[in-house]
Each structure stands twice: as structure tokens, then as C-alpha cells.
Amino acid sequence: MSGRVIDGAAIAAGLVARLAGEVSADLAAGHAAPGLAVVLVGNDPASRVYVRAKGRRAVEAGFRSIEHVLPEDTAEADLLALVARLNADPEVDGILVQLPLPRHIAAAAVIAAIDPAKDVDGFHPVNVGRLSIGEDALVPCTPMGAMMLLRSVRRDLAGLEAVVIGRSNIVGKPMAQLLIAADCTVTVAHSRSRDLPAICRRADILVAAVGRPEMVRGDWIRPGALVIDVGINRLPGSDGKGRLVGDVHFGEALAVAGAVTPVPGGAGPMTIACLLANTLKAARARRGQRFDPLATDA
Numbered sequence: 001m002s003g004r005v006i007d008g009a010a011i012a013a014g015l016v017a018r019l020a021g022e023v024s025a026d027l028a029a030g031h032a033a034p035g036l037a038v039v040l041v042g043n044d045p046a047s048r049v050y051v052r053a054k055g056r057r058a059v060e061a062g063f064r065s066i067e068h069v070l071p072e073d074t075a076e077a078d079l080l081a082l083v084a085r086l087n088a089d090p091e092v093d094g095i096l097v098q099l100p101l102p103r104h105i106a107a108a109a110v111i112a113a114i115d116p117a118k119d120v121d122g123f124h125p126v127n128v129g130r131l132s133i134g135e136d137a138l139v140p141c142t143p144m145g146a147m148m149l150l151r152s153v154r155r156d157l158a159g160l161e162a163v164v165i166g167r168s169n170i171v172g173k174p175m176a177q178l179l180i181a182a183d184c185t186v187t188v189a190h191s192r193s194r195d196l197p198a199i200c201r202r203a204d205i206l207v208a209a210v211g212r213p214e215m216v217r218g219d220w221i222r223p224g225a226l227v228i229d230v231g232i233n234r235l236p237g238s239d240g241k242g243r244l245v246g247d248v249h250f251g252e253a254l255a256v257a258g259a260v261t262p263v264p265g266g267a268g269p270m271t272i273a274c275l276l277a278n279t280l281k282a283a284r285a286r287r288g289q290r291f292d293p294l295a296t297d298a
């Protein structure tokens, strides 16, 4: 048996095109384009690449992108003051502070300072809490994208066994909440779990978000399972640039799974598309209109 490759790049492009259409309709109705403020502190090369990509995709889709790049030695108080200004700025609908932050800044304090209505990362305790009790929330982008990819293969996930490997606040925990909301039976496994391969073999849905290159092997996967690989790991290569791989051994997974996301081109492109979806949702909510990205997915 050979599984299907879930084309995250194409599904993300479709979502961005739909969002661009929604923004055009808003402009035609006399509203401003949604404004996304992205804050980067320091010089982490991977973060710089992500932040640049977020700004570029936002502008391409008709959003306004506001970038703040602050030096590595920025004081926490100065970052909090910037967040307060962005909270108060009527032109800003969404605020994202790129993580990780330098060690002298408490990320939890910065996240808590963001207005929950502008928290397009969905990391603020108010949004985390709302998601967990089934109320309308801004939902973290990577798990939201993973749900859309699952639903592109199978709309009704009720009753399925789902295993999430990884318990981070950014991916693992919100992913588990979304799967519970979709009526799955959810197990959250992690580095201390006993017999991880046996846990994974139970899964109709397997989401890997651990950051360990190609850790999930073919014999960990139940035949026909849906596999979402959130990992992005760079392996050293002879060309000096290296090779991107996920947390799942793609070739082995494809031979066993019903469907699997590739790396790159799977879960990754969905994350920025979902960030834009959250920014449009936040902009609409601020003028009393609803936009539910998970209800309008592919």
C-alpha cells in the first residue's frame, strides 16, 4: 500500500487566495486592510527568515504588515511598552511577538501583555482557556493548519484515535484541544512516554511535533493512518546547506500511512496562511463581525 501525499503548499495557497478575496471585499466595503504587527527581538537567523516570510505573505494577500525589529539587548520594559502601543493602535489588528525571545526577557510576561483580541498567535492565557472550554478563541496557527490538512483528507474525525507526540504550548497542547473538539480520543505522548512506538501504532491520526529528525519510523504507523509531520529539522549535508526533514521518516511513512504530509511543503506553509486567517478574524471581530477560519477551510 502506498499513501497519499497531503499537499500543504497547495492547500495553503488556496486558503491565502480565499483570504485575499475576503480582504478585497472588506476594502470594497470601505474598511481598512487588516494590519499585522510582527515584533522580532534579536538576531536569531531562523526567526529573521520566518518574520520576513510572514511580512511578505501578508502584503501579497493584501494585508498591512508592520514590522518592529529590536536589538538583542532590548529591555523587557521597552518590549512591554511597544506591546502596549500596539494594543492601543487602531491600525493594528494582530500582534505577533516572535519566539524564542532573548533569555533576559520573560516570554510569559510579554504574551500576557498582548491584548487577547489581537493575539493572533493564540498564546495568551485567555485564548488558551477559551479554546480549552470550547469557546470562540484565536487558535494557535500550526495546530489550526494541521486540522485543516486532516480535514482535507477526511471531514469527520469523530471517534478516531489521535496521538500527538509533543506537549509544547505552541503545538502539542493546542493540537490536543482541537482534536478533542473534533470528537477524537486523544493521547498526548512526549519524551518521557513509555513505549512510544506502541502508543503511536494505536493512532488513526498521528501528529508529530517533537523536533527529532525522522524519529517516527514506518513500523510506528498503523496502516492507513493520517500522519501530520510538524517537525522542521535541518540535517547537515555535503553542500553545506543541509537537508530539511520532518519528525517522521517520510519514505517509510508513505508506504504504510493512508496520507502523510511532506517536509517541506506540508504543515509549514499552513502556519503562515493560518496567521493571516487569524489576523482577518481579529480585524472582523473588532468591528463586530465573525470570521471562522476552521469553518471555512478547504
Ligand code: GUN
Binding pocket: 096, 097, 098, 099, 100, 121, 141, 142, 170
Ligand atoms: N516561533 C516558532 N513558532 C512560532 C509561532 O508560531 N509564533 C511565534 N510568535 N513564534 C514562533
